[in-house]
Amino acid sequence: MKLLLKNAYLLKDPFSQIQKTNLLIQDGKISKIGEIQEDADQVYDLSGKLVMPGLVNCHTHAAMTLMRGIAEDMNLEDWLNKKIFPIEAKLTAEHVYYGTMIAQMEMARKGIVAYVDMYFHCDSVAQAAVDFGMKALITRGLVDIDGDGERRLKENILFFEKWNGKDGLIEVGFGPHAPYTCSLKYIDKVAYVAQQLNAPVTIHLYESRSETYQLEDILSTNLANCKVIFAHCVHLKDEYIPLLAKENFFVAHNPTSNLKLGNGIAPIKKLLDHGVQVCLGTDGAASNNTLDILHEMRLATLLQKMNDPSNITVEQALCMATIFGAKASGLTSGKLQVGEDADLIVLDVQRPWFLPFENMKAHLVHSASSLDVFATMVKGKWIYYDGNYPTVQIKEIIEGFENSVRDLTQNNV
Template sequence: MSGQILIQNAKVLTMTDQVQQVIDADILIEGQYIKKIGTITDLDKDVEIINGKNCLALPGLINCHTHAAMTLLRGYADDMELMPWLEQKIWPQEEKMKGEHIYWGSMLAVLEMIKSGTTTFADMYSFMDEVAKAVELSGIRAVLSRGLIGFKDQNYAALKESKDFVKKWHKSCNGRITCTLAPHAPYTCPPDYLQKVLEAAQELEVGIHIHLAETKQEFNDILEQYGKTPTRHVYDLGLFQVPVLAAHCVYLTEEDIELMAEGSVGVAHNPTSNMKLASGMAPIPSLLKAGVNVGIGTDGTASNNNLNMIEEMHIASLLHKVSKLDPTSVPAYQALEMGTVLGARVLNLDNEIGTLEPGKKADIIFIDLNQPHLCPAYDLVANLIYSAQGSDVKTSIIDGKIIMKDRQVLTIDEEKVMFEARRYAFSMLD
């Protein structure tokens, strides 16, 4: 059978263990799947061999929350208060975006993500057919959803469009694309609207992606309006009956954390965005202790301003040390679990990705270890979280296909993508 790839001589971090363990092993990929890890003997004649010498092979990184096409707004407006930033800068520019802006913005995002080790991302935006086309063409994996602003969607046209998008793209591209429904937030989607979305999610058998308890203002407004915390509010509406991907979750009470642990809720932690917009610090150690699955997201580049998951894991680890005044909080391996195996659980893809083991889809990245800032190597995981850069990712395999080799992305014309992204970004300045 053709379509075999053999990775030889790499250090392998499978992420299947509770404690970190790096092994010397070969990895055999057949078709989309990892076939074997260990000593490999049974090979096809036309097997493609990758020399993993001086590399660390690990599961591809999972970006649990972003708005890919916001790359076009990278650096457009910074260092502002949240509401003037949104109302005067971000929302007026987003109003100007058409399908082509979204396509090239998404291509730029996907290119940046592949080059910094991300193999799966969860996206919420508009013109989602364009995002899906970028995913289809590039070979990356994604969980896609159209953002829904309930109070603007009086006739449910956007919800209908969202349902059509799910019907068209869910489980498409050999399973690389899955879909969710995405009511933007409790403060933009009234209760009756959230219930409509829940019914649609149940009918389509997909999950829900929502911003939840991001700011102090949201927490106070929902409390004043409904007499409940944002988490209790959506719980009482029945949202947690379906798998929920809740982004941010900065303002949670102890009871909120219990409700999350009880339902099928996964949290996307976005430390850089929460710091840059001065939203606050999510209680990640408490969520993890309660058994809630927590993954890591970059959020959009307008509030980050990049899509570098290695940097995001680094910041997540540091943030919870300083927030708890405890250097043992969120150790390196736990940060890496959030970026891989826990992220897969948050996206309901843990049967397919998140670890390296036979039977899983082959989403594997290779870190080039032969670099000054990764030398010496007492602890490869500590080096990865505290010293590595996104640009240390040398090769990336997604769904059993080599997507980047020796830093060259094989599926995307990089110069063309940057040219078009610049062109469409500047076209919005008129």
């Protein structure tokens, strides 16, 4: 299958100049950029549109779209214990499938091509990603405070065996939830298994003020040897920052969720200055409430500029949303060049807020909104195109989602 994208403005990566050109996509990969004479099966005239690498959401709980708006104006502890956990106790595999589908529709609509998930009923998450055609690093959320950690870990291992690498879309990792829900011994064991399987790990770290454990203790476990995405890192002592500057460590910054749950602002400028690899996440839709990486990119940038506007540059912001997220997730390259998977987005830039055109990169960070996204492609397939979701039956999904919400919220105790 050959697709030709004609007459588009192309931003290959945050550091290159925008140029008007054509892209040929063959069997899911970019096969040529420039003058193209070859015939294609499908030709798209993208005059007036900009093609750039797809965005990566490095921390979410996709199925939590089911709980969007259900628990507002609360701190993390009450939000989790009083509202979210009791509803999650009722979740079925079917609910998670529809919740994840709706999340993916939202993410595709907003230019996201790949995401990192931590949840349960993971077969449903993976099935939804494959059905929709989106890339996902899926980790089973693991807790052991209730004594049932072993069962969850076994489930994560089986899930790895069944889904890892599926269709070139799915990667499976391990998700020890947080140091306050997992003992050190359990984190160590989970990380050991992940290391043996060469699988990544994702964990919540220093999200709220009440998290006062020692980072040295956490890093004395096998976690030190794994590829790890640490979500949040808001309440990280200064002396801990250098400990995270490692090739195998990433910090997923979730500025909206951190503000909304009253947790504060992560020290992103300091992390970047120390060479820590920072990417962006939305967290779940119950704490954000949107899954919008363009929005997180802009907010992350503005928050760090609070005291000094030079703290985060336009290029750094674009890197967090694309290349750094791509590397953290391992799912895509975050660059548009020959030989890479065609994981790209198309923005309609014929709009007043994208003028003057010469300053487009600044507009992408400070002026664009996700509603400027015209189309989203993963591995050469459109998953969103001009109001349509070509891979799924929207009516059936919305119906399944609404039935799931009804199941979860009706008083059936």
